[in-house]
Amino acid sequence: MAEDVQEKIFAIIAEQAVLEPADISMEQSLDELGIDSLGLVESIFAIEEAFDIDVPFNANEPGKSEFDVTTVASIVTAVEKLVAEQAA
């Protein structure tokens, strides 16, 4: 399950960044990957569709969101948590 989440997220982020999933690593930030604010919103939409979850994210206060978009790793962690919560 955990690997599956990571793999799907890598694929989504890679598509936004116009890279191969193999070029993505956990410690990278979206900024480093060249994903801007529109790319972020599109990535979140793709994540919601892929996992059938609702992601609480407001572009006006990204720091306050429970959904931490600081790095690829933080996104993976946040999605795993949401998948677990919303399946419960």
Add this chain to the structure above:
Amino acid sequence: MKRVVITGAGTINALGHSVDETLAAMREGRCGIGELDIRDVERLSIRIGGQVRGFSPEEHFNRQQISLFDRFTQFTMIAAQEALDQAGLDFTGEMAARAGVVLGTAGGGVNTWDENYRSVYEEGKNRVHPFVVPKLMNNAAASHVSMRWNLKGPSFTVATACASSNHAMGQAFHMIRAGMSDVMVTGGSESMLCFGGIKAWEGLRVMSKDACRPFSANRNGMVQGEGAAIFVFEEREHASARGADILAEVAGFAMTSDASDIVMPSRQGAARAMAGAIADAGLAPGQIGYINAHGTGTAANDKTECAAVADVFGAHADDLMISSTKSMHGHLIGGTGAVELLACIMALRDGIIAPTIGYQEPDPECALDVVPNQARQARVDAVLSNAFAFGGLNAVLALRRA
């Protein structure tokens, strides 16, 4: 060049069904934003808006009109009636031939699209009402105003997202100034508070779930409103000759394009529009006493707008007042500049500056006098009304006391 004045104003929005009601709410700092009362609201994550309350179309329009008037047209007709009653003009002969109507709307008949898509896609019907097209078209409101008041001159609708009304009023201003027409009906209208309208906006993740708090450090997004405001713009000598009550002078207008990003605002684009409007009015920046801000309550807009104000006004930025009335009536998208022009008229005519309500925490990136939470008495001689649209299209009007 001719000079242009305003001789009639009308509105319906979340703050009231007339100019008097709206200005009273602005003076009191009353909030018109509340829980949305629309179909399928439980499937929305954004459930607040500046909805027009206590409005039933049947009290204003007959059955045939209702079958042709989308909600954005209904709002337009009500606001236009008030504005034209105040102006007291009759449109006949050569005067009617030259007078026109230029209105702004971003979405036009969004409720009509929504209802009829629902009917064919969700309910599986294979037939829609025969007037769907003339009801939803963006120019429907302008055309019905033209028909009702016999305005036979240049008439059209402008769609530049959140700057639509300001662009429309700018066109009307230019036409009178250039001598094309003595009288123009102008302003704008919007009605997107329906399931599809809100659902589309949710996607951008820029909407607040609780309140519109422009310039406040804890602001968390925009809140949509709905309604219309309509004005009668008139050539100054024409208005004076008939002894019309002049509400304010439209002194200048400028429009710019950021040419940079489809959603992110630009400090330079906003600054160029404000500076352009001031220069077009023949004013100096130091003469501007109040700015009705675009002030959407998003993180990006408010800090960019304040930075642009600092660029244009230098030290005077600390002396002028700037407020966002969207905190009270919400963001009327294509109609917003029109409703906000009412706050500009109130500032010039009554010496009352509408507040930015919901202001809770100072933001160092918005360190201007935003007239927090309470209206203020102040004599101002000239004001600006800002509108900065998605797509980077900016339109700023400059008004002067009559």
